Amino acid sequence: xxxxxxxxxxxxxxxxxxxxxxxxxxxxxxxxxxxxxxxxxxxxxxxxxxxxxxxxxxxxxxxxxxxxxxxxxxxxxxxxxxxxxxxxxxxxxxxxxxxxxxxxxxxxxxxxxxxxxxxxxxxxxxxxxxxxxxxxxxxxxxxxxxxxxxxxxxxxxxxxxxxxxxxxxxxxxxxxxxxxxxxxxxxxxxxxxxxxxxxxxxxxxxxxxxxxxxxxxxxxxxxxxxxxxxxxxxxxxxxxxxxxxxxxxxxxxxxxxxxxxxxx
Amino acid sequence: xxxxxxxxxxxxxxxxxxxxxxxxxxxxxxxxxxxxxxxxxxxxxxxxxxxxxxxxxxxxxxxxxxxxxxxxxxxxxxxxxxxxxxxxxxxxxxxxxxxxxxxxxxxxxxxxxxxxxxxxxxxxxxxxxxxxxxxxxxxxxxxxxxxxxxxxxxxxxxxxxxxxxxxxxxxxxxxxxxxxxxxxxxxxxxxxxxxxxxxxxxxxxxxxxxxxxxxxxxxxxxxxxxxxxxxxxxxxxxxxxxxxxxxxxxxxxxxxxxxxxxxxxxxxxxxxxxxxxxxxxxxxxxxx
Numbered sequence: 001x002x003x004x005x006x007x008x009x010x011x012x013x014x015x016x017x018x019x020x021x022x023x024x025x026x027x028x029x030x031x032x033x034x035x036x037x038x039x040x041x042x043x044x045x046x047x048x049x050x051x052x053x054x055x056x057x058x059x060x061x062x063x064x065x066x067x068x069x070x071x072x073x074x075x076x077x078x079x080x081x082x083x084x085x086x087x088x089x090x091x092x093x094x095x096x097x098x099x100x101x102x103x104x105x106x107x108x109x110x111x112x113x114x115x116x117x118x119x120x121x122x123x124x125x126x127x128x129x130x131x132x133x134x135x136x137x138x139x140x141x142x143x144x145x146x147x148x149x150x151x152x153x154x155x156x157x158x159x160x161x162x163x164x165x166x167x168x169x170x171x172x173x174x175x176x177x178x179x180x181x182x183x184x185x186x187x188x189x190x191x192x193x194x195x196x197x198x199x200x201x202x203x204x205x206x207x208x209x210x211x212x213x214x215x216x217x218x219x220x221x222x223x224x225x226x227x228x229x230x231x232x233x234x235x236x237x238x239x240x241x242x243x244x245x246x247x248x249x250x251x252x253x254x255x256x257x258x259x260x261x262x263x264x
Numbered sequence: 265x266x267x268x269x270x271x272x273x274x275x276x277x278x279x280x281x282x283x284x285x286x287x288x289x290x291x292x293x294x295x296x297x298x299x300x301x302x303x304x305x306x307x308x309x310x311x312x313x314x315x316x317x318x319x320x321x322x323x324x325x326x327x328x329x330x331x332x333x334x335x336x337x338x339x340x341x342x343x344x345x346x347x348x349x350x351x352x353x354x355x356x357x358x359x360x361x362x363x364x365x366x367x368x369x370x371x372x373x374x375x376x377x378x379x380x381x382x383x384x385x386x387x388x389x390x391x392x393x394x395x396x397x398x399x400x401x402x403x404x405x406x407x408x409x410x411x412x413x414x415x416x417x418x419x420x421x422x423x424x425x426x427x428x429x430x431x432x433x434x435x436x437x438x439x440x441x442x443x444x445x446x447x448x449x450x451x452x453x454x455x456x457x458x459x460x461x462x463x464x465x466x467x468x469x470x471x472x473x474x475x476x477x478x479x480x481x482x483x484x485x486x487x488x489x490x491x492x493x494x495x496x497x498x499x500x501x502x503x504x505x506x507x508x509x510x511x512x513x514x515x516x517x518x519x520x521x522x523x524x525x526x527x528x529x530x531x532x533x534x535x536x537x538x539x540x541x542x543x544x545x546x547x548x549x550x551x552x
Binding site: 175207 | 315318320343346347350351352353356358359360361371372375376407421422425
């Protein structure tokens with residue numbers, strides 16, 4: 001159950017996408033998003049769909065991982081689809097009582113749902129093909145380029161948060177089992193009793209998180225960590241020909257999408 | 265009455281890229297009144313195995329019967345199973361959450377629906393079993409206690425369920441020698457006085473040698489030995505091969521035997537070792 005969470009997971013590999021510089025990937029994701037939001041008709045979506053699918057193929061990440069990442073969103077997807085489907089005004093194609101589906105609604109619903117699915121696919125592709133360390137290095141230098149203060153600290157916080165997601169999940173399962181062994185019941189009863197039943201889980205979880213944070217801070221200080229000031233790195237990020245190629249591809253995608261949107 | 269496992273296997277995340285067979289085809293019986301040790305290398309499936317005893321995990325294959333009741337049968341209330349089989353996890357003090365020691369120990373009894381009077385008497389009794397003074401500790405926060413005390417509170421939290429079977433996963437991990445001796449003393453007393461059936465998982469072969477009558481050894485999810493402690497430790501070469509030690513005294517006797525001393529090597533405790541060495545030394549002196 002809890003093990004199915006794929007946020008921040010990394011699938012090792014040596015594909016074209018794996019080898020790209022993290023900065024390239026981050027910027028490319030934003031360009032991709034712009035292209036996605038620029039597309040508004042079937043031609044545009046066809047282009048984006050082809051692009052997205054080829055990216056997943058190129059990355060050699062198993063499809064199952066991508067689907068797992070999308071699955072938790074199903075409520076939002078169904079809601080998006082439903083709201084557009086039933087509430088958009090226009091040419092009616094199906095009607096039963098006051099419930100009606102319009103052609104525009106169907107179109108909007110499909111497009112919006114696809115847009116969400118693609119957004120999640122590409123962003124999870126980013127985390128699936130980039131080690132957390134490389135990712136935060138990338139974020140740090142992108143933030144620095146945007147003149148954001150404390151870029152290093154922000155990036156460090158992100159790394160640590162990502163790093164501890166699996167640990168916390170493991171810990172939660174362990175504490176849950178320990179309390180279940182004492183007769184605790186986490187999945188029956190009304191909302192109030194369910195919320196109450198979380199206390200024996202949350203208190204130990206918070207405590208252990210604080211303990212871990214304390215220990216980590218101590219360990220970092222013991223190794224003379226003092227933030228981003230004058231910090232140099234062992235692994236310098238380096239752009240290669242591959243990265244410039246990737247930029248060209250994503251730019252072409254964006255331009256094609258804009259042309260389709262405004263001139264066709 | 266007993267806990268019986270027949271052909272139990274457990275697979276994590278079946279039919280996925282992360283599929284992992286944690287235990288394979290385990291046959292096991294834990295009879296009432298026994299005190300049993302469970303040893304195995306890290307990742308050998310010990311924790312997975314013990315979670316089957318009280319239905320926290322359900323076997324992927326095979327059956328688990330607790331006092332004749334199949335834990336996966338429809339209509340079986342897992343709470344009833346968990347009342348019978350108490351499970352104390354590793355570092356149990358990490359599960360403490362209440363404001364006072366009393367409230368934390370009362371968590372279990374309250375969950376199984378006991379009234380205030382009964383809960384109170386159970387908390388009292390459980391605290392007595394682990395040598396915590398009721399009047400002194402009742403109203404203080406468990407988080408202010410020392411490591412050893414915290415662990416005893418957590419142990420009392422399980423004992424307050426008054427289980428027939430008590431399963432302990434590494435109960436002495438991370439404690440100082442004094443805390444360790446205390447916990448082991450309580451475990452022995454629970455077995456002798458309360459007649460509790462005990463399964464104890466440990467990495468310390470010395471503790472195991474001192475405490476248990478029967479030993480279960482698992483390696484990579486499979487049952488390797490299931491025999492009296494002495495017989496198990498006699499297989500020291502095989503144990504070494506799967507990354508396990510023998511008790512310090514057994515190791516000592518093995519070394520002496522290697523050097524040509526005519527000592528018995530099926531020695532488990534210091535007392536036995538002393539007697540055996542004296543026997544050989546005195547016998548040798550008489551010969552000379």
